[in-house]
Amino acid sequence: MGTRKKTQISKAKDFLTRLDTLIKALPTEAEKKEARGKFAALAGFLNELKDSLELLPSRENMQEASKAVAWATDLIARAEANPAMAAVFRARRSPSRKRKGVAISEADIQKAKSEVASLRELSGEAIRSRLQDEERYPLARLRAIASETGLKVPAKTAREPLVEQIATRIVNYRGYQMLSGKETTENADADA
Amino acid sequence: MNMRCAKVIAFINYKGGVGKTTTTYHVGCCLAQDHGKKVLLVDIDPQTNLTFLCAPVEEWRKFKHREGTVASMYRRFQDKKPLDTKRHVWRTPIKVGGVRIPNVDLIPCDVELLGEDLGGGSLTGTFPAMEALRRQAKEFLRERQFLRKALAEALNSYDYILIDCPPNLYLMTQNAIVVSDFYVITAIPDHLSTIGLSILQKKVEKIGKLVHSANTFAGDSRRTETVARLGGVVFVKVRIGGSLITNMHYNTMAAVREFLGESACFSAYTTELIGYAEAAERSCPVWLADTPNARRAANKGEYQSITDEFLERF
Numbered sequence: 432m433g434t435r436k437k438t439q440i441s442k443a444k445d446f447l448t449r450l451d452t453l454i455k456a457l458p459t460e461a462e463k464k465e466a467r468g469k470f471a472a473l474a475g476f477l478n479e480l481k482d483s484l485e486l487l488p489s490r491e492n493m494q495e496a497s498k499a500v501a502w503a504t505d506l507i508a509r510a511e512a513n514p515a516m517a518a519v520f521r522a523r524r525s526p527s528r529k530r531k532g533v534a535i536s537e538a539d540i541q542k543a544k545s546e547v548a549s550l551r552e553l554s555g556e557a558i559r560s561r562l563q564d565e566e567r568y569p570l571a572r573l574r575a576i577a578s579e580t581g582l583k584v585p586a587k588t589a590r591e592p593l594v595e596q597i598a599t600r601i602v603n604y605r606g607y608q609m610l611s612g613k614e615t616t617e618n619a620d621a622d623a
Numbered sequence: 624m625n626m627r628c629a630k631v632i633a634f635i636n637y638k639g640g641v642g643k644t645t646t647t648y649h650v651g652c653c654l655a656q657d658h659g660k661k662v663l664l665v666d667i668d669p670q671t672n673l674t675f676l677c678a679p680v681e682e683w684r685k686f687k688h689r690e691g692t693v694a695s696m697y698r699r700f701q702d703k704k705p706l707d708t709k710r711h712v713w714r715t716p717i718k719v720g721g722v723r724i725p726n727v728d729l730i731p732c733d734v735e736l737l738g739e740d741l742g743g744g745s746l747t748g749t750f751p752a753m754e755a756l757r758r759q760a761k762e763f764l765r766e767r768q769f770l771r772k773a774l775a776e777a778l779n780s781y782d783y784i785l786i787d788c789p790p791n792l793y794l795m796t797q798n799a800i801v802v803s804d805f806y807v808i809t810a811i812p813d814h815l816s817t818i819g820l821s822i823l824q825k826k827v828e829k830i831g832k833l834v835h836s837a838n839t840f841a842g843d844s845r846r847t848e849t850v851a852r853l854g855g856v857v858f859v860k861v862r863i864g865g866s867l868i869t870n871m872h873y874n875t876m877a878a879v880r881e882f883l884g885e886s887a888c889f890s891a892y893t894t895e896l897i898g899y900a901e902a903a904e905r906s907c908p909v910w911l912a913d914t915p916n917a918r919r920a921a922n923k924g925e926y927q928s929i930t931d932e933f934l935e936r937f
Binding site: 554595599602605606607610 | 675679681684721904905913914
Protein backbone atom coordinates (compact mmCIF):
# COMPACT_ATOMS: atom_id res chain seq x y z
CA MET A 432 0.00 0.00 0.00
CA GLY A 433 2.86 2.43 0.67
CA THR A 434 4.39 2.22 -2.93
CA ARG A 435 1.07 2.87 -4.67
CA LYS A 436 0.43 5.86 -2.50
CA LYS A 437 3.95 7.16 -3.12
CA THR A 438 3.45 6.92 -6.87
CA GLN A 439 0.14 8.79 -6.80
CA ILE A 440 1.60 11.50 -4.55
CA SER A 441 4.64 11.93 -6.84
CA LYS A 442 2.36 12.14 -9.86
CA ALA A 443 0.35 14.81 -8.17
CA LYS A 444 3.54 16.67 -7.33
CA ASP A 445 4.71 16.48 -10.90
CA PHE A 446 1.40 17.77 -12.10
CA LEU A 447 1.45 20.66 -9.71
CA THR A 448 5.04 21.50 -10.67
CA ARG A 449 4.15 21.54 -14.30
CA LEU A 450 1.08 23.56 -13.65
CA ASP A 451 3.11 26.06 -11.68
CA THR A 452 5.63 26.27 -14.49
CA LEU A 453 2.87 26.80 -16.97
CA ILE A 454 1.26 29.48 -14.90
CA LYS A 455 4.57 31.27 -14.54
CA ALA A 456 5.12 31.11 -18.30
CA LEU A 457 1.83 32.76 -19.05
CA PRO A 458 2.09 36.43 -20.03
CA THR A 459 1.12 39.07 -17.69
CA GLU A 460 -1.66 41.47 -18.54
CA ALA A 461 1.00 44.07 -19.29
CA GLU A 462 2.82 41.73 -21.58
CA LYS A 463 -0.40 40.80 -23.35
CA LYS A 464 -1.19 44.44 -23.79
CA GLU A 465 2.26 45.14 -25.19
CA ALA A 466 2.03 42.21 -27.58
CA ARG A 467 -1.39 43.38 -28.78
CA GLY A 468 0.08 46.77 -29.56
CA LYS A 469 3.02 45.33 -31.47
CA PHE A 470 0.85 43.01 -33.52
CA ALA A 471 -1.42 45.92 -34.33
CA ALA A 472 1.54 47.99 -35.61
CA LEU A 473 2.77 45.11 -37.72
CA ALA A 474 -0.65 44.59 -39.19
CA GLY A 475 -0.89 48.28 -39.97
CA PHE A 476 2.46 48.26 -41.83
CA LEU A 477 1.51 45.29 -43.91
CA ASN A 478 -1.77 46.91 -44.82
CA GLU A 479 -0.01 50.04 -45.96
CA LEU A 480 2.33 47.95 -48.03
CA LYS A 481 -0.58 46.23 -49.60
CA ASP A 482 -2.20 49.56 -50.40
CA SER A 483 1.04 50.91 -51.88
CA LEU A 484 1.42 47.89 -54.10
CA GLU A 485 -2.02 48.53 -55.46
CA LEU A 486 -0.94 52.02 -56.40
CA LEU A 487 2.08 50.86 -58.49
CA PRO A 488 1.34 50.52 -62.23
CA SER A 489 2.06 47.17 -63.77
CA ARG A 490 4.35 46.64 -66.73
CA GLU A 491 1.31 46.06 -68.91
CA ASN A 492 -0.04 49.44 -67.90
CA MET A 493 3.24 51.15 -68.85
CA GLN A 494 3.60 49.80 -72.40
CA GLU A 495 2.24 52.95 -73.87
CA ALA A 496 4.49 55.06 -71.68
CA SER A 497 7.48 52.97 -72.79
CA LYS A 498 6.68 53.67 -76.46
CA ALA A 499 6.41 57.34 -75.66
CA VAL A 500 9.87 57.34 -74.02
CA ALA A 501 11.45 55.69 -77.09
CA TRP A 502 9.82 58.19 -79.42
CA ALA A 503 11.01 61.13 -77.33
CA THR A 504 14.58 59.80 -77.26
CA ASP A 505 14.61 59.43 -81.02
CA LEU A 506 13.22 62.91 -81.46
CA ILE A 507 15.97 64.45 -79.35
CA ALA A 508 18.66 62.60 -81.33
CA ARG A 509 17.23 63.86 -84.62
CA ALA A 510 16.99 67.35 -83.25
CA GLU A 511 20.68 67.37 -82.31
CA ALA A 512 21.59 66.30 -85.84
CA ASN A 513 19.24 68.74 -87.57
CA PRO A 514 19.86 72.43 -86.87
CA ALA A 515 16.33 73.42 -87.86
CA MET A 516 14.78 70.99 -85.45
CA ALA A 517 17.38 71.89 -82.86
CA ALA A 518 16.26 75.49 -83.06
CA VAL A 519 12.66 74.47 -82.56
CA PHE A 520 13.43 72.36 -79.55
CA ARG A 521 16.17 74.68 -78.41
CA ALA A 522 18.58 71.71 -78.46
CA ARG A 523 22.21 72.80 -78.62
CA ARG A 524 25.17 70.90 -80.08
CA SER A 525 27.68 70.07 -77.44
CA PRO A 526 30.64 72.33 -78.01
CA SER A 527 33.52 70.55 -79.74
CA ARG A 528 36.42 69.92 -77.46
CA LYS A 529 39.28 72.15 -78.36
CA ARG A 530 42.67 70.55 -78.42
CA LYS A 531 44.96 71.69 -75.73
CA GLY A 532 47.89 73.51 -77.15
CA VAL A 533 48.94 76.93 -78.21
CA ALA A 534 46.80 78.69 -80.78
CA ILE A 535 48.69 80.05 -83.77
CA SER A 536 47.50 83.41 -84.99
CA GLU A 537 47.54 84.62 -88.56
CA ALA A 538 50.17 87.15 -87.58
CA ASP A 539 52.40 84.33 -86.28
CA ILE A 540 52.05 82.49 -89.57
CA GLN A 541 53.04 85.52 -91.60
CA LYS A 542 56.03 86.24 -89.40
CA ALA A 543 57.07 82.59 -89.54
CA LYS A 544 57.62 82.75 -93.30
CA SER A 545 60.20 85.52 -93.03
CA GLU A 546 61.73 83.96 -89.91
CA VAL A 547 62.36 80.66 -91.64
CA ALA A 548 64.07 82.44 -94.53
CA SER A 549 66.50 84.14 -92.14
CA LEU A 550 67.02 80.99 -90.06
CA ARG A 551 68.07 79.12 -93.19
CA GLU A 552 71.11 81.39 -93.38
CA LEU A 553 72.37 80.31 -89.98
CA SER A 554 74.31 77.30 -88.75
CA GLY A 555 72.58 74.67 -86.66
CA GLU A 556 74.02 75.96 -83.41
CA ALA A 557 73.11 79.52 -84.27
CA ILE A 558 69.54 78.48 -85.05
CA ARG A 559 69.22 76.70 -81.71
CA SER A 560 70.72 79.63 -79.87
CA ARG A 561 68.39 82.15 -81.49
CA LEU A 562 65.23 80.13 -80.95
CA GLN A 563 65.98 79.74 -77.26
CA ASP A 564 65.01 83.40 -76.80
CA GLU A 565 61.60 83.01 -75.18
CA GLU A 566 60.69 86.67 -75.43
CA ARG A 567 61.32 86.90 -79.11
CA TYR A 568 60.09 83.38 -79.86
CA PRO A 569 57.16 82.44 -77.68
CA LEU A 570 55.80 78.95 -78.11
CA ALA A 571 53.13 80.05 -80.59
CA ARG A 572 55.70 81.54 -82.90
CA LEU A 573 57.90 78.46 -82.60
CA ARG A 574 54.97 76.30 -83.62
CA ALA A 575 54.29 78.57 -86.56
CA ILE A 576 57.93 78.31 -87.62
CA ALA A 577 57.80 74.52 -87.24
CA SER A 578 54.71 74.41 -89.41
CA GLU A 579 56.33 76.64 -92.02
CA THR A 580 59.30 74.24 -92.25
CA GLY A 581 56.87 71.40 -92.95
CA LEU A 582 57.16 69.81 -89.53
CA LYS A 583 54.19 68.03 -88.04
CA VAL A 584 54.56 67.95 -84.28
CA PRO A 585 52.18 66.89 -81.50
CA ALA A 586 50.21 69.76 -80.00
CA LYS A 587 51.80 69.36 -76.59
CA THR A 588 55.42 69.40 -77.75
CA ALA A 589 57.48 71.42 -75.29
CA ARG A 590 59.82 74.22 -76.21
CA GLU A 591 63.19 72.50 -76.15
CA PRO A 592 62.34 69.51 -78.36
CA LEU A 593 60.52 71.89 -80.70
CA VAL A 594 63.62 74.06 -81.08
CA GLU A 595 65.71 70.96 -81.74
CA GLN A 596 63.33 69.65 -84.38
CA ILE A 597 63.24 73.00 -86.19
CA ALA A 598 67.03 73.29 -86.21
CA THR A 599 67.47 69.70 -87.37
CA ARG A 600 64.88 70.13 -90.11
CA ILE A 601 66.52 73.29 -91.49
CA VAL A 602 70.05 71.87 -91.34
CA ASN A 603 69.06 68.56 -92.93
CA TYR A 604 67.04 70.29 -95.65
CA ARG A 605 70.08 72.38 -96.48
CA GLY A 606 72.11 69.17 -96.62
CA TYR A 607 69.68 67.55 -99.05
CA GLN A 608 69.89 70.59 -101.31
CA MET A 609 73.66 70.57 -101.09
CA LEU A 610 73.90 66.91 -102.10
CA SER A 611 71.55 67.40 -105.01
CA GLY A 612 73.48 70.43 -106.21
CA LYS A 613 70.49 72.72 -105.77
CA GLU A 614 71.86 74.99 -103.07
CA THR A 615 71.89 78.68 -103.97
CA THR A 616 73.64 80.24 -101.01
CA GLU A 617 76.76 79.28 -99.15
CA ASN A 618 75.81 78.01 -95.77
CA ALA A 619 77.09 79.72 -92.66
CA ASP A 620 80.10 78.35 -90.84
CA ALA A 621 79.21 75.24 -88.97
CA ASP A 622 80.31 74.90 -85.40
CA ALA A 623 83.78 73.55 -84.88
CA MET B 624 101.93 54.93 -73.75
CA ASN B 625 99.24 52.36 -74.32
CA MET B 626 100.09 50.42 -77.47
CA ARG B 627 96.84 49.30 -78.95
CA CYS B 628 96.46 46.86 -81.78
CA ALA B 629 93.04 47.34 -83.17
CA LYS B 630 90.73 44.52 -84.03
CA VAL B 631 89.27 45.21 -87.43
CA ILE B 632 85.69 44.15 -88.09
CA ALA B 633 83.82 44.61 -91.36
CA PHE B 634 80.02 44.77 -91.42
CA ILE B 635 78.82 43.30 -94.68
CA ASN B 636 75.83 42.09 -96.63
CA TYR B 637 75.29 42.61 -100.32
CA LYS B 638 71.62 43.14 -99.54
CA GLY B 639 70.74 46.73 -98.77
CA GLY B 640 68.61 48.03 -95.92
CA VAL B 641 69.61 45.31 -93.49
CA GLY B 642 71.07 47.45 -90.74
CA LYS B 643 74.79 47.35 -91.57
CA THR B 644 75.27 51.05 -91.10
CA THR B 645 72.99 51.39 -88.08
CA THR B 646 74.72 48.46 -86.40
CA THR B 647 78.24 49.67 -87.22
CA TYR B 648 77.38 53.09 -85.85
CA HIS B 649 75.63 52.04 -82.66
CA VAL B 650 78.12 49.31 -81.77
CA GLY B 651 80.94 51.82 -82.31
CA CYS B 652 79.28 54.47 -80.13
CA CYS B 653 78.43 51.93 -77.46
CA LEU B 654 82.00 50.59 -77.38
CA ALA B 655 83.26 54.13 -76.87
CA GLN B 656 80.65 55.47 -74.44
CA ASP B 657 79.84 52.43 -72.33
CA HIS B 658 83.11 50.50 -72.48
CA GLY B 659 85.73 53.20 -72.84
CA LYS B 660 87.15 51.85 -76.09
CA LYS B 661 88.78 53.97 -78.72
CA VAL B 662 86.96 53.38 -81.98
CA LEU B 663 87.58 54.30 -85.61
CA LEU B 664 84.57 54.10 -87.90
CA VAL B 665 85.42 53.69 -91.58
CA ASP B 666 82.77 54.45 -94.16
CA ILE B 667 83.51 52.83 -97.52
CA ASP B 668 79.94 52.86 -98.80
CA PRO B 669 79.42 55.56 -101.45
CA GLN B 670 75.93 56.07 -100.02
CA THR B 671 77.85 57.80 -97.20
CA ASN B 672 75.18 56.91 -94.65
CA LEU B 673 77.58 56.15 -91.80
CA THR B 674 79.19 59.54 -92.35
CA PHE B 675 75.83 61.30 -92.16
CA LEU B 676 74.99 59.45 -88.98
CA CYS B 677 78.03 61.14 -87.51
CA ALA B 678 77.58 64.67 -88.81
CA PRO B 679 75.24 66.85 -90.86
CA VAL B 680 75.89 67.20 -94.59
CA GLU B 681 77.26 70.73 -94.39
CA GLU B 682 79.87 69.80 -91.80
CA TRP B 683 80.88 66.81 -93.92
CA ARG B 684 81.32 69.04 -96.93
CA LYS B 685 83.63 71.36 -95.01
CA PHE B 686 85.73 68.41 -93.82
CA LYS B 687 85.80 66.94 -97.32
CA HIS B 688 87.08 70.19 -98.85
CA ARG B 689 89.59 70.70 -96.08
CA GLU B 690 90.95 67.17 -95.56
CA GLY B 691 89.37 64.73 -97.98
CA THR B 692 87.54 61.43 -97.73
CA VAL B 693 88.04 57.77 -98.55
CA ALA B 694 87.54 58.73 -102.19
CA SER B 695 90.51 61.10 -102.19
CA MET B 696 92.60 58.55 -100.30
CA TYR B 697 91.77 55.98 -102.96
CA ARG B 698 92.80 58.37 -105.72
CA ARG B 699 96.13 58.88 -103.98
CA PHE B 700 96.46 55.10 -103.72
CA GLN B 701 95.87 54.70 -107.44
CA ASP B 702 98.43 57.40 -108.13
CA LYS B 703 100.83 55.52 -105.86
CA LYS B 704 101.13 58.50 -103.51
CA PRO B 705 101.33 58.30 -99.70
CA LEU B 706 97.85 57.97 -98.27
CA ASP B 707 98.25 60.36 -95.34
CA THR B 708 95.62 58.53 -93.31
CA LYS B 709 95.84 60.70 -90.21
CA ARG B 710 94.78 63.73 -92.16
CA HIS B 711 91.64 61.94 -93.33
CA VAL B 712 90.54 60.92 -89.85
CA TRP B 713 87.75 63.14 -88.58
CA ARG B 714 88.23 63.39 -84.82
CA THR B 715 85.05 63.10 -82.74
CA PRO B 716 82.60 64.15 -85.43
CA ILE B 717 79.49 63.18 -83.44
CA LYS B 718 78.08 66.11 -81.53
CA VAL B 719 74.90 66.12 -79.45
CA GLY B 720 73.63 69.26 -77.79
CA GLY B 721 76.94 70.99 -78.38
CA VAL B 722 78.91 68.17 -76.73
CA ARG B 723 81.16 65.93 -78.79
CA ILE B 724 81.14 62.18 -78.14
CA PRO B 725 84.74 61.27 -77.34
CA ASN B 726 86.70 58.24 -78.57
CA VAL B 727 84.76 57.82 -81.80
CA ASP B 728 86.62 58.96 -84.92
CA LEU B 729 85.58 58.58 -88.53
CA ILE B 730 87.13 58.22 -91.95
CA PRO B 731 84.25 59.64 -93.99
CA CYS B 732 83.13 58.50 -97.39
CA ASP B 733 81.96 60.28 -100.51
CA VAL B 734 79.63 59.48 -103.35
CA GLU B 735 82.63 60.02 -105.64
CA LEU B 736 83.78 56.59 -104.56
CA LEU B 737 80.90 55.08 -106.49
CA GLY B 738 82.70 54.70 -109.78
CA GLU B 739 85.92 53.59 -108.13
CA ASP B 740 84.20 50.73 -106.38
CA LEU B 741 83.52 48.96 -109.66
CA GLY B 742 87.04 48.99 -111.02
CA GLY B 743 88.62 45.52 -111.10
CA GLY B 744 86.23 44.26 -108.51
CA SER B 745 84.87 41.29 -110.37
CA LEU B 746 84.99 38.02 -108.54
CA THR B 747 84.68 36.05 -111.71
CA GLY B 748 87.70 37.50 -113.48
CA THR B 749 90.47 35.20 -114.46
CA PHE B 750 93.99 36.12 -115.18
CA PRO B 751 93.85 36.39 -118.98
CA ALA B 752 97.29 35.38 -120.16
CA MET B 753 99.93 33.18 -118.66
CA GLU B 754 102.64 35.69 -119.57
CA ALA B 755 100.87 38.41 -117.71
CA LEU B 756 99.75 36.12 -114.91
CA ARG B 757 102.21 37.37 -112.39
CA ARG B 758 101.57 40.97 -113.32
CA GLN B 759 97.84 40.53 -113.16
CA ALA B 760 98.06 38.72 -109.84
CA LYS B 761 100.13 41.53 -108.40
CA GLU B 762 97.65 44.08 -109.64
CA PHE B 763 94.77 42.00 -108.27
CA LEU B 764 96.41 41.99 -104.86
CA ARG B 765 97.43 45.62 -105.01
CA GLU B 766 93.85 46.70 -105.68
CA ARG B 767 92.80 44.88 -102.56
CA GLN B 768 95.51 46.34 -100.40
CA PHE B 769 94.20 49.89 -100.34
CA LEU B 770 92.44 49.64 -97.00
CA ARG B 771 95.24 47.59 -95.50
CA LYS B 772 97.66 50.37 -96.34
CA ALA B 773 95.22 53.08 -95.26
CA LEU B 774 94.57 51.56 -91.87
CA ALA B 775 98.11 50.43 -91.12
CA GLU B 776 98.85 53.72 -89.38
CA ALA B 777 95.64 53.58 -87.37
CA LEU B 778 96.02 50.08 -85.94
CA ASN B 779 98.08 51.28 -83.01
CA SER B 780 95.75 54.14 -82.17
CA TYR B 781 92.46 52.31 -81.70
CA ASP B 782 90.96 49.34 -79.92
CA TYR B 783 88.47 48.67 -82.69
CA ILE B 784 88.18 49.66 -86.31
CA LEU B 785 84.69 49.08 -87.65
CA ILE B 786 84.17 49.19 -91.40
CA ASP B 787 80.76 49.86 -92.89
CA CYS B 788 80.67 48.19 -96.28
CA PRO B 789 78.42 48.95 -99.26
CA PRO B 790 75.65 46.51 -100.23
CA ASN B 791 77.77 44.65 -102.74
CA LEU B 792 80.91 42.55 -102.94
CA TYR B 793 82.88 44.84 -105.21
CA LEU B 794 86.35 46.18 -104.70
CA MET B 795 85.84 48.18 -101.52
CA THR B 796 84.10 45.33 -99.74
CA GLN B 797 86.84 42.97 -100.89
CA ASN B 798 89.37 45.41 -99.46
CA ALA B 799 87.49 45.33 -96.17
CA ILE B 800 87.44 41.53 -96.13
CA VAL B 801 91.18 41.42 -96.79
CA VAL B 802 92.09 43.87 -94.02
CA SER B 803 89.61 42.68 -91.39
CA ASP B 804 90.07 40.08 -88.70
CA PHE B 805 86.38 39.24 -88.78
CA TYR B 806 83.30 40.09 -90.75
CA VAL B 807 79.84 40.46 -89.24
CA ILE B 808 76.74 39.96 -91.32
CA THR B 809 73.61 41.90 -90.47
CA ALA B 810 70.41 40.38 -91.75
CA ILE B 811 66.65 40.61 -91.51
CA PRO B 812 65.43 37.11 -90.61
CA ASP B 813 63.30 36.51 -93.68
CA HIS B 814 63.44 34.03 -96.52
CA LEU B 815 65.32 36.16 -99.04
CA SER B 816 67.91 37.27 -96.52
CA THR B 817 68.52 33.67 -95.51
CA ILE B 818 69.20 32.71 -99.10
CA GLY B 819 71.64 35.59 -99.24
CA LEU B 820 73.56 34.45 -96.17
CA SER B 821 74.69 31.19 -97.67
CA ILE B 822 75.63 32.91 -100.94
CA LEU B 823 77.54 35.57 -99.02
CA GLN B 824 79.56 33.08 -97.02
CA LYS B 825 80.52 31.25 -100.21
CA LYS B 826 81.57 34.46 -101.92
CA VAL B 827 83.74 35.55 -99.01
CA GLU B 828 85.44 32.19 -99.02
CA LYS B 829 86.02 32.62 -102.72
CA ILE B 830 87.67 35.99 -102.12
CA GLY B 831 89.97 34.30 -99.64
CA LYS B 832 90.90 31.63 -102.15
CA LEU B 833 91.49 34.18 -104.87
CA VAL B 834 93.79 36.18 -102.64
CA HIS B 835 95.70 33.04 -101.72
CA SER B 836 95.96 32.03 -105.39
CA ALA B 837 97.04 35.51 -106.37
CA ASN B 838 99.77 35.43 -103.75
CA THR B 839 100.99 32.20 -105.24
CA PHE B 840 100.91 33.44 -108.83
CA ALA B 841 102.55 36.67 -107.80
CA GLY B 842 105.42 34.59 -106.58
CA ASP B 843 104.91 35.38 -102.97
CA SER B 844 103.46 32.23 -101.50
CA ARG B 845 105.17 33.04 -98.21
CA ARG B 846 102.40 35.52 -97.52
CA THR B 847 100.04 33.83 -95.18
CA GLU B 848 97.65 36.62 -94.63
CA THR B 849 94.17 35.37 -94.29
CA VAL B 850 90.99 37.16 -95.05
CA ALA B 851 88.31 37.88 -92.48
CA ARG B 852 86.57 35.03 -90.74
CA LEU B 853 82.87 35.03 -90.02
CA GLY B 854 82.48 36.74 -86.68
CA GLY B 855 78.76 36.33 -86.44
CA VAL B 856 75.32 37.17 -87.78
CA VAL B 857 73.29 39.92 -86.17
CA PHE B 858 69.56 39.80 -86.81
CA VAL B 859 67.97 43.21 -87.27
CA LYS B 860 64.44 44.59 -87.70
CA VAL B 861 63.02 41.50 -86.03
CA ARG B 862 59.26 41.77 -85.96
CA ILE B 863 57.50 41.44 -82.64
CA GLY B 864 53.84 40.51 -82.19
CA GLY B 865 52.73 41.40 -78.69
CA SER B 866 55.73 40.39 -76.65
CA LEU B 867 56.95 37.56 -78.84
CA ILE B 868 58.89 37.31 -82.06
CA THR B 869 56.52 36.61 -84.94
CA ASN B 870 56.46 33.01 -86.10
CA MET B 871 58.03 33.75 -89.46
CA HIS B 872 61.01 35.56 -88.05
CA TYR B 873 61.41 33.10 -85.21
CA ASN B 874 61.47 30.19 -87.62
CA THR B 875 63.93 31.90 -89.92
CA MET B 876 66.27 32.74 -87.04
CA ALA B 877 66.10 29.14 -85.91
CA ALA B 878 66.83 27.92 -89.44
CA VAL B 879 69.88 30.18 -89.75
CA ARG B 880 71.17 29.08 -86.35
CA GLU B 881 70.83 25.49 -87.44
CA PHE B 882 72.48 26.16 -90.81
CA LEU B 883 75.41 28.24 -89.59
CA GLY B 884 75.69 26.88 -86.09
CA GLU B 885 74.28 28.29 -82.87
CA SER B 886 77.47 30.13 -82.02
CA ALA B 887 77.55 31.84 -85.40
CA CYS B 888 74.55 33.98 -84.54
CA PHE B 889 74.37 36.70 -81.96
CA SER B 890 71.67 35.93 -79.45
CA ALA B 891 70.86 39.65 -79.14
CA TYR B 892 68.96 41.31 -81.97
CA THR B 893 67.25 44.56 -82.85
CA THR B 894 63.57 45.10 -83.54
CA GLU B 895 61.67 47.36 -85.89
CA LEU B 896 61.65 50.65 -84.05
CA ILE B 897 61.02 54.05 -85.57
CA GLY B 898 63.26 55.57 -82.91
CA TYR B 899 66.36 54.49 -84.83
CA ALA B 900 65.26 56.46 -87.86
CA GLU B 901 64.47 59.50 -85.73
CA ALA B 902 67.92 59.34 -84.17
CA ALA B 903 69.51 59.05 -87.61
CA GLU B 904 67.81 62.29 -88.59
CA ARG B 905 69.55 63.93 -85.64
CA SER B 906 72.96 62.39 -86.42
CA CYS B 907 73.26 60.81 -83.00
CA PRO B 908 72.93 57.36 -81.41
CA VAL B 909 69.42 56.42 -80.38
CA TRP B 910 70.08 56.79 -76.66
CA LEU B 911 70.99 60.44 -77.14
CA ALA B 912 68.07 61.44 -79.36
CA ASP B 913 65.42 63.44 -77.55
CA THR B 914 62.19 62.04 -79.00
CA PRO B 915 59.66 59.72 -77.33
CA ASN B 916 60.21 57.02 -79.95
CA ALA B 917 63.98 57.20 -79.62
CA ARG B 918 63.72 56.99 -75.85
CA ARG B 919 61.50 53.95 -76.18
CA ALA B 920 64.03 52.34 -78.49
CA ALA B 921 66.91 53.28 -76.22
CA ASN B 922 65.17 51.79 -73.20
CA LYS B 923 65.20 48.41 -74.88
CA GLY B 924 69.00 48.49 -74.84
CA GLU B 925 69.20 46.38 -77.99
CA TYR B 926 72.52 47.72 -79.18
CA GLN B 927 73.94 47.59 -75.70
CA SER B 928 73.19 43.86 -75.65
CA ILE B 929 74.69 43.39 -79.09
CA THR B 930 77.82 45.29 -78.04
CA ASP B 931 78.19 43.13 -74.93
CA GLU B 932 78.20 40.06 -77.16
CA PHE B 933 80.52 41.81 -79.58
CA LEU B 934 83.06 42.26 -76.79
CA GLU B 935 82.78 38.59 -75.81
CA ARG B 936 83.43 37.53 -79.39
CA PHE B 937 86.13 39.99 -80.33
